[in-house]
Amino acid sequence: MIHRLNVRFFGSLLLVLSGFPMLAQSQKAPNIIVILADDLGYGDLGCYGHPTISTPNLDRMAVEGMRFTEFYSGAAVCTPSRAALLTGRLPARTGVYGKGDVFRQNSASGLPLSEVTVAEMLKEKGYATGLVGKWHLGHLREFLPTRQGFDYWFGTPYSNDMGKVFTTSKAGVYGIPPGPRANAPALPLYKNETIIEEEPDQHFLTKRYTDEVIQFIKRSKDKPFLMYYASNFPHTPLYASPDFEGKSPRGLYGDVVAELDWSVGQILKTLKELKLDQNTLVFFTSDNGPWLVQKDHGGSAGLLFEGKNSTYEGGMRVPGIAWWPGKIKANVTSTALMSNMDLLPTIAAVAKASLPKDRILDGIDQSGVLFGQQEKAREMLPYYLNEQVFAIRKGSWKAHFLTHASYSPAAPDVHATPLLYNIDNDPSEKYDLAKDYPDIVADLTKEYEKQKTSFTLPPSEIEKVLPSPQKQN
Template identity: 55%
Template sequence: MNSLKLGGLLNLVLASSGRYYLVLGIILIFNTIAIAQGNNSKKEKPNVIIIFADDLGYGDLSSYGHPTIRTTNLDQMAYEGQKWTNFYVGASVCTPSRAALLTGRLPVRSGMASSVNRVLFPDSHNGLPQSEVTLAAQMKKGGYATAAIGKWHLGHKEEYLPTNHGFDSYYGIPYSNDMDNIVPFRSAGGYFEFWKSEKRKDINTFNVPLMRDTEIIERPADQHTITKRYTEEAIKFINDKKDEPFFLYLAHNLPHVPLFASKDFQGTSPRGIYGDVVEEIDHSVGQILDELKKTGLDKNTIVVFTSDNGPWLIMNEEGGSAGLLRNGKGSTWEGGMREPCIFWAPGRIAPGIVTDLGSTMDLFTTFSKIAGVDIPRDRIVDGVDLAPVLFNKESSARKDMFYYRGDKLYAVRVGDFKAHFITQDAYGTEITEHDPPLLYNLSIDPSEKYDISKENPDVIANINRVVKDHNDKMVKGKDQLAERGD
């Protein structure tokens, strides 16, 4: 509390006569101090921004090894913050991965992982159940203003939209930017054949809606300017809410195909259109960080950058790279679920390279606790608190990772070792079960080239115990992705 104001109140008390006024004055002083402390406490809560790319691979940033994509802003962010090298998403495709981030739970628990459809579509009946508690709802409990900007993909009907899941506002495309395609497909082969045609370069081929809250404001969305407009909306939100704690979830639709860049970035990257798109996202990150610095909010804001799943390798040059990791989007190999991740908060987060395990599910637990909100006790929450790593450089509480494909457990990592019980190509139909499971030491062999199962029966036995305990406690939610059609 301001000392001049406190002194004035004391003088008022001393000038008063009688016990009644003395007691009243003391009560007034302590009430004022309590209110001031409460207001200061509210302002001290750090703002939180999560920037979530779509289909960006582990190897698509120059700070993670790409030789021709220039991500100078993200590289600087990594230098000033923490660069995580063993950071995972909850699934290898869009919908379940996003559910995992926002609920802190394996998507199979909420029914957002399916053996029928891998993601939600414009004709899907359902979405993220109202019974799920989102990170946005948690932050609102903590007194935060909340906004979702960009790709949602957790249900396009009003009851499933961000404004009914804890967000005060929404601006974006409600599902993947390749959906509502006006070109009919009779098979998956026909879909991929389409990507060889020039129609993929026309925004009118994709009749996706741009929404504000629950209303469609543009259709088809002009995807040439979508990254730019998301950034403008983000900066506006930051300025509108700069006097109160805020949580911003900025989920870019790109670099998921179709790839579109604004005029300032078209044809500027040595990596082609994919590089143009990634470098524009990098520029967007730079604009947001610059705005935080300009407004002085950088001292009290935590920014996280990561992606929803690995690169869509079957898109060839219009897909990304997993670097030295094996396979990509759609698979439970490392390239499908391990992502670049950068935490940035000057003066708060200790800079460095973190090789411990982390997951997008941990963001739910970490930021809930930072906001001063209890973790729900009526359900299993899979996220752990990463605050000790972020602020004190302690070891991560995450010691394992479960790799689901749909509603089936395919692989498990415990410490350095990963066991594959089932393998399947990202978009293939052939399923191979392994007994004993394939085993890799990911610290030595991140590319998963050398099966060491025969030499390490004790490691497999330990992983089997972890799997049994996990399966014994698993209660799968009703499949929310299966129902489609008019």
């Protein structure tokens, strides 16, 4: 009788202990991982229709989670898009706009320190916060990510072409030949606030970044953490490690995307091995559309028109995949309108963090969409290029008031009667319906005028430059 009782007792104890990891996951505040590709186009993943680029890990991530078909970057180029993601605010509202489009080696400013980043928000909740990869929001010490809420940083302060090598393309672009640029400063690789290398071998950058992300997860597994993994790729110049180079039928661009896909797979595998997967929200996206002027070294927007540096769909509609086993229903394709500005308020809701109350946020909490409680949360989306509103989307309709081909030196075309497209029916923006729907034009024009006067434009931070390039120690 005593023996049977002991068996029952220890059997019950084993059941309790076997469920402890899951219980521990549910009791700890959720971990957050945001993975940001650089210049990845809407059509560059298998799960978004690319015929030859192999992305099995991201495809599986989409099958196990939610794939957004109408997810947008906060801007059409790198720097302002990253500002939008981290602050939940329009880049023009924060001053992250201007001639030149992005922060460079001679920039005298960065993301204003008065802004509240998602890292600063989560630190208030006791989160460990890490960034691995490209920052591109100010290279001077006072603007580095370690001054913007991140406990740890391993990566570059700006794009991977802002060094001594401009491109690996045989033809070159902008008339600049491939190869070294003698007068350019070296691309620095940082660990926290220290430069540990100059001109790191970019063939191995994705592997090094992957290891850094995994090590951060392992160090931080006993407390809630935020990992912002901002890859330098597939922005040119393109580099893949020997394990991937020459393997993709899409050429070097496909090699680079395939290695980025491998990197995501390693991170998800680590979460599962550490039994953190059911308490971790992972979101994958891109900072803007494909850099079309790079030709075969740039990506594809699929059926969308145009690319990076344009407010047509191809410039700002990007992949968006959300993954959280047990929380986000598997194999869901969502047509909900969503912007990367929505990530901050959505993460705040998920983590039960307090949003900054002393400023206007342009992002919207989309947690109800993620968890299947509502079909959509956002109705309207403005498309900015620098400080100007170029287009407005409301529901299925999009009106272009200004249009500009990506990286064209010409001034934008101004449309007295805006171009009107039904984006659901015509995502390629081929058929102007303005004459047929004057009421829709009038409604979107009101939204456009309202957007133009919704805030006072602050000075441009991007246009603040140093008298001469400075090198940091």
